Amino acid sequence: MLILSRKLNEEIVINHNIIITVLEIDGDKVRLGIEAPKENTILRRELLEAVKSSNKESADVSTELITTLKSIFKSNSSNK
Amino acid sequence: MIINTSKFGVIEFEDDKIITFDCGILGFEELKRYTILKIEETLPFYWLQAIDAKAIALPCMNPYEIVPSYEPLVDEVVLDNLGTKDDKDLIIFTTVAVPNDPSKATTNLAAPIIINAANNKGVQFVLQNADYSIRQSVFLEKEDTNYADTFKEAE
Numbered sequence: 001m002l003i004l005s006r007k008l009n010e011e012i013v014i015n016h017n018i019i020i021t022v023l024e025i026d027g028d029k030v031r032l033g034i035e036a037p038k039e040n041t042i043l044r045r046e047l048l049e050a051v052k053s054s055n056k057e058s059a060d061v062s063t064e065l066i067t068t069l070k071s072i073f074k075s076n077s078s079n080k
Numbered sequence: 081m082i083i084n085t086s087k088f089g090v091i092e093f094e095d096d097k098i099i100t101f102d103c104g105i106l107g108f109e110e111l112k113r114y115t116i117l118k119i120e121e122t123l124p125f126y127w128l129q130a131i132d133a134k135a136i137a138l139p140c141m142n143p144y145e146i147v148p149s150y151e152p153l154v155d156e157v158v159l160d161n162l163g164t165k166d167d168k169d170l171i172i173f174t175t176v177a178v179p180n181d182p183s184k185a186t187t188n189l190a191a192p193i194i195i196n197a198a199n200n201k202g203v204q205f206v207l208q209n210a211d212y213s214i215r216q217s218v219f220l221e222k223e224d225t226n227y228a229d230t231f232k233e234a235e
Contacts, residue, residue: 038155038156038157039157041206043206043208047190048206050190050214051106051107051188051190051191051204051206051214052106052107053107054175054177054188054191054214054215055105055106055107055108055138055175055188055204056107057177058138058139058140058175058176058177058178058188059107059108059136059137059138061087061137061177061178063086063087065178066087066122068182069122069125069178069182070121070122072182073121073123074121
C-alpha cells in the first residue's frame with residue numbers, strides 16, 4: 001500500500017484526472033473532496049460491504065424457509 | 081434454456097429472458113447471467129436466479145408495493161451502461177433478505193436492481209444518497225401480521 005502524508009488543503013492526484021483534497025481535519029474525522037470523471041463509482045467502503053453482505057444474506061434463504069414462505073402466502077390468500 | 085436450480089428444480093425459459101449483469105452483483109461479481117423467476121406460490125417475491133450457479137437465487141420484489149414514493153436517483157452513467165436514456169424502459173427490483181422469522185423480512189432500498197427490459201441488461205446500483213434503508217421492513221409491523229394485507233394496503 002502506498003502511504004502519503006497530506007496537510008489541510010493538500011491534494012493527491014490519481015491517473016491525472018482524479019483529485020482528492022483534504023478539506024477539513026477535526027480530531028479523528030477527515031473531510032475529503034473528490035473530483036473524478038463521472039464514470040468512476042465512489043462509495044463509502046462500509047456501504048459497499050453492507051450491500052455485499054445483504055446480497056449474501058438474501059441468497060442464503062434455505063429451501064425449508066421457502067416452503068414456510070409458500071405456506072404463509074398460501075394461507076393468507078386463502079383466508080380472503 | 082434449461083437450468084437445474086437448487087431451490088426450484090428444473091426451470092425452462094426462453095433465451096430472451098437472460099439478463100446480463102456486466103459487473104455482476106456485489107458479493108457475486110463472477111456471476112454475470114441471471115433470469116427473473118416468477119414462482120406463483122412465493123409472490124409477491126420474485127427470484128433473481130443465477131444461470132451459472134444453480135444454488136444462487138436472491139428473492140426480490142417490486143419496491144413500489146411497500147414504498148409507492150420510492151424514487152432512486154440513477155446516475156446518467158448507469159443509464160448509459162444499460163444502453164438507455166429513458167427510465168421508462170427500466171424495471172426496478174429490490175433484493176429481499178428473509179430471516180428464520182419471515183415476518184421480519186427486509187428489502188434493500190439502498191441498492192436497487194435495475195434492468196433495461198429493452199436489451200436485458202442489468203445492474204445493481206448503490207445509491208449515493210442515504211435516503212433509503214438497506215433493511216426496510218417488507219411487512220407491516222403489527223401483531224398477527226397478515227402478509228396479503230400488507231401488499232393490499234400498499235397499493
